[in-house]
Amino acid sequence: MxxxxxxxxxxxxxxxxxxxxxxxxxxxxxxxxxxxxxxxxxxxxxxxxxxxxxxxxxxxxxxxxxxxxxxxxxxxxxxxxxxxxxxxxxxxxxxxKPKVENIDEIIVKDNKKDAQGFIQINPADVIKIPGANNGVENILMTLAGVNNNNELSTQYNVRGGNFDENLVYVNGIEVYRPFLVRSGQQEGLSFVNPAMVQNIKFSAGGFQAKYGDKLSSVLDITYRTPEKFAVAMTGSLLGGSITVEGNMLHHKLSAILGVRYRNNSIFINSKDININSNPNFTDIQTFLSYEVNSKLKVDFLGNFSINNYNYTPITRRTKFGTISNPLELIVFYEGQEKDKFKTLFGALKGSYIVNKNLNLSLTTSTYQTIEEEYYDILASYNLGETNSDFGSSNFGDVAFSEGIGTQLNHARNNLDALIGNIEFKVTYKKDKFQLNLGIKYQKEDIKDRINEWEVIDSVGFSVRPPNHISNNQPYEPFTGEIVPFQSIKAQNSTIIDRLIWFAQYSKNSNWNNHKIWYNIGARSHNWNVYGDDIETSNQIIYSIRGQFAIKPDWEKEMLFRISGGMYNQPPFYRELRNRNGVVVPDVKTQKSIHIVLGNDYSFKLWKRPFKLTSEIYYKNLTNVNTYTVDNVRVRYSASNNATAYATGIDLRLNGEFVPGTESWISIGFLKTEENSDNRGYISRPTDQRFKFGMLFQDYVPNIPNIKMYLNLVFNTGVPGGSPSYTDPYNYQNRLNAYKRADIGISYVFTDAINQYQSGWLQKFKELAVGFEIYNMFDIQNSITNTWVRDVYSKQFYGIPNFMTSRVFNVKINMKL
CATH class of the missing domain: 2.60.40.10 (Immunoglobulins)
Known part of the structure; x- marks a missing residue:
């Protein structure tokens, strides 16, 4: 009733x-x-x-x-x-009425970026798209050729390169990242604050000579110059941010200030390790621009960040193996880890317009990082076969132990790095050509202390490194000294001076009725390495790069381009330090001959605009400094003892899959291998053969204020690494494929289009509330292997280190 x-x-x-x-x-x-x-x-x-x-x-x-x-x-x-x-x-x-733009402007401005091989990313999407690390890097992971199997990390590898091979610029100023971070959960926030961004350009290879000396990619960020006062805030279970912007002094001074806080506890506590942890990260960033007069402008970019990582593991239970041979690792921990990463960055840039053709700029910047990595963790482990008999009362328990022992890890690592530089640039434009010149001096002063060791004890017997004196325990007593299974102890004081210059000529023109754009440039890089107990080393390299693009006068919208040349990567401090922590000053530059063939095809599908971008690339690398990857820590051999290559094809289709919104699908095929000491080619640690990424935006047709954002990534498995002191040629098994889906649903109360003139919503320029589900299908992805050794069989077992499970988050965005 x-x-x-x-x-x-x-x-x-x-x-x-x-x-x-x-x-x-x-x-x-x-x-x-x-x-x-x-x-x-x-x-x-x-x-x-x-x-x-x-x-x-x-x-x-x-x-x-x-x-x-x-x-x-x-x-x-x-x-x-x-x-x-x-x-x-x-x-x-x-x-x-259609959005009409002048054809000449499209060729000179918009198509110019396409001709240079850059992908343009909408900054608004960066904030909206869900991901464990919400930022510019989260969007990059959906692009073909860009990979990373660690959702907690903001680092990425591009077309077979590693994390150290990517350039990042903010307003033309190169930025850096901490040195000692070894896992994604220690990183926290990337340098780039997405709430302050105006433009995002990304090139996955074949970039111009005016950019720096790296082997893989360029991320070029421009922070905006605010025109009026505004306050933007975001909040979620992971933390929050506030951004204040405006101008003053009769519109001569514009300022934007962003403060961010993040806590990764909900991600770390979702893993298969029971822990007590409170990782928190704080970042303060500002960009100021002062117009002295109509010709002179002064910009300041400043950043301060501090990462506190306190980690106390308790237990771990990891099930792996196959249905016919199920295995489980059970670990009980004692001890803790306390890390701190503090960075300070400041840059001052003056731009002077001499006349309508000539522009001069002078930039000076300083970056300092002080890092501490302290841990003492004792792990008692039991590796065994589990009972797979469904009818047994002990189903799922360890029935037979194949490895029992303990492992003690210790570290007291400190690093203090100070990087300062000054750069002068000249830009001359006239008619349809442009000349860019630049010279830069940089000094790097790094003080580093490494003291870390690992002791392994299996059923009561200390496991010694393979190159140590052998023993026949327990049948014969052993009287030799007890030594760690691996130990690194070094103290370095290293200074690197660099002098760099470049010159580049660019022009856009017509060939019959076809539009063409091209550039050619040269770079030189001279560097000195010296310091305490280091023999001075001086080296110099030159490189030539070029790009050519043509937009035919066809009925179909097509753009063809070819780019490449010589790409060199003079060693940074991390690349000079070998696996024993010793600085090798005469490490040579890694070299690559790089060629990229690209095509952009713009067309209408379902009467809506779409664009298909395809690129084929090949890299031939020499003087390769081989390395190993453990989570996100890269350790080099510092020996230049290998050659390598990378080849593949990247495809990206973007457009209005849903009317009024932009989405895209990316597919990439890659093969990269290296040959050390002429022993034959094996897969590099970043050999990710297939990549599928999708970013999809949708809304409810009858209620367009309800928005949906979907982020899908599928990567085939990379090589799983090898245990310490072993030959990587004997360990070429791959990890399982990386599969992840993140979804976000939000309700937009008001935005730039729908503004209220009355009521409580009139105070807001933007207001949206929603929720996000990370790893929606709760897939167990692994990033590396933990290697456990059985003392009797001498066999190593690779236990996968699983990443985060499904996590729920709520989020609010507002702008006043």
Whole structure:
């Protein structure tokens, strides 16, 4: 009876409300009188979209002044204010004007970036797209050729390179990252604050000579210069941020300040290790721009960050193996780890416009990092076969132990690095050509102390390194000294001086009716390595790079490009230090001959804009400094004893899969191998053969304020590494494929398009509330192997280190 009464009242209430409403309908067309599909028509939080015939229809309040908005990604926004009498139908069929741009401007500006091989990324997507590390790097992971199987890390490898082979610039200033970080969960925040970003450009290879000396990629970030006061805030279970911006002094000084805080506890506690942990990360960043006069402008970029990583493991249970041979590792821990990474960065840049053709700039920057890595962790482990008999009362328990022992890890590592530089650049533009010149001096002063060792004890017997004196325990007593299985102890004081210059000529022109763009440039890099107990080493390298692009005068929108040349990577401090912690000053530059063939094809599908980008690339590498990767820590051999190659193809299709939103699908095929000491080619640690990435945006058609963002990544497995003191040629097994899906759903109360003139929402320029699910399907992904040794069989077992499981997060974004 109660249900019947409730239902009746609900129907009466609904009918009374409906009776107060009116109907608006019509057909949306373009200037050619053709219907437009996928136009979003909205009023406050209600709306609909046009069908294939351009038709729409929805209910609005009667006798009320309302503002209807028509928007489509390819057309200008149209707003109509109307009042419809109650219970009436109003026919309105607007004509939307296309977003017209001057053809010459497209060639010179927009297509110029395509010709240079850059991918443009919308900064608004960076904040919206879900991911364990919400930032620019999270978007990069969806691109072909960009890989990382560690969702807690902001680092990435590109087309077979490692984490140290990527350039990152903010407003033309190169930025750096800490040295000692060895796991993704220690990283916290990347340098780039997404709330301060205006433009994002990314090149996965074949970049210009004006960019620095690295082997793989360039990420070029531009922070915005604010024009008016605004406050933006975000908050979630992971932390939050606040960004304040505005201008003052009669619009001469513009300032933007961002503060971020993050705590990774919900991710770390979701793993298969029971721990007590409180990793917290804080970042303060500012960008100031002062216009002295119409010709002189001074910019300042500053950053301070501190990462505190306190980690106390308790137990670990990891099940792995196969159905026929199930295994389990059980570990009990004692001890803890306490790490601290403190960085300070400041850069001052002056730009002077001599005349309309000539621009000069002088930039000086200083970066300092002080890092501490302290841990003492004792692990008692039991590795064994589990009982797979479903009918047994001990099903799932360890039935037979194949390895029992303990492992003690100790470290007292400190590093203090100070990097300072000064750079002078000249830009000369006239007609359709441009000349760029630059010279830079940089000094790096690094003081480093490494003291870490590992003792392994298996069933009561200390395991000695393979190169140590052998023994026949327990049958014969052994009287030799007890030594760690591995030990690194070194103290370095290293200074590196660098003098770098470049020159680059660029031009866009016409060839018959075809548009062409090209550049050619040269670089030189001279560096000195010296310090306490280090023999001075001086080296110099030169490189030439070029790009050529043509946009044929065809009916189809096509752009073809070829780029490449000589790419060198003079060793940074990390590459000079070998696996024993000793600095080798005469390590040579790693060299690569790189060629990239690319094509952009713009077309209409379902009467909506799409673009297919494809690139084929090949790298031939010499003087290769081989390395191992443990989580995100890279350790080099410092020997230049290998050659290598990387080849592959990257495809990216982006466009309006859903009307009014941009999504994309990326596919990449890669093969990279190295040959050490002429022993034959084996897979490099970053040999990720296949990559699929998708970023998908959608909304509810009748309620366009409900947005959905989906982030999908599938990477085939990389080599799982090898135990210490072993030959990597004998360990070429791969980890399982990396599969991950993150989803975010939010409700947008107001944004730049839908603004309220009254009520509590009028105070907000933007307001959105939603939730995110990371690793939606709760897939167990592994990043590396922990190697456990059985003293009797001398066999190593690779136990996968699983990444984060499914995690739920709530999030709020607002702008005042």
């Amino acid at each position: 109660l249900k019947t009464v409730t239902l009746t009242l609900f129907l009466i209430f609904s009918l009374s409300i409906t009776a107060q409403n009116s109907i608006i309908k019509g057909i949306v067309k373009n200037t050619d009188k053709n219907p437009i599909e996928g136009v979003t028509i909205s009023y406050l939080n209600y709306g609909t979209t046009t069908n294939k015939k351009g038709e729409y229809k929805f209910s609005v309040p009667g006798d009320t002044k309302i503002k209807i908005t028509f928007r489509h990604i390819s057309y200008t926004i149209l707003t109509k204010t109307i009042t419809i009498p109650k219970n009436k139908t109003y026919n309105y069929s607007p004509i939307l």
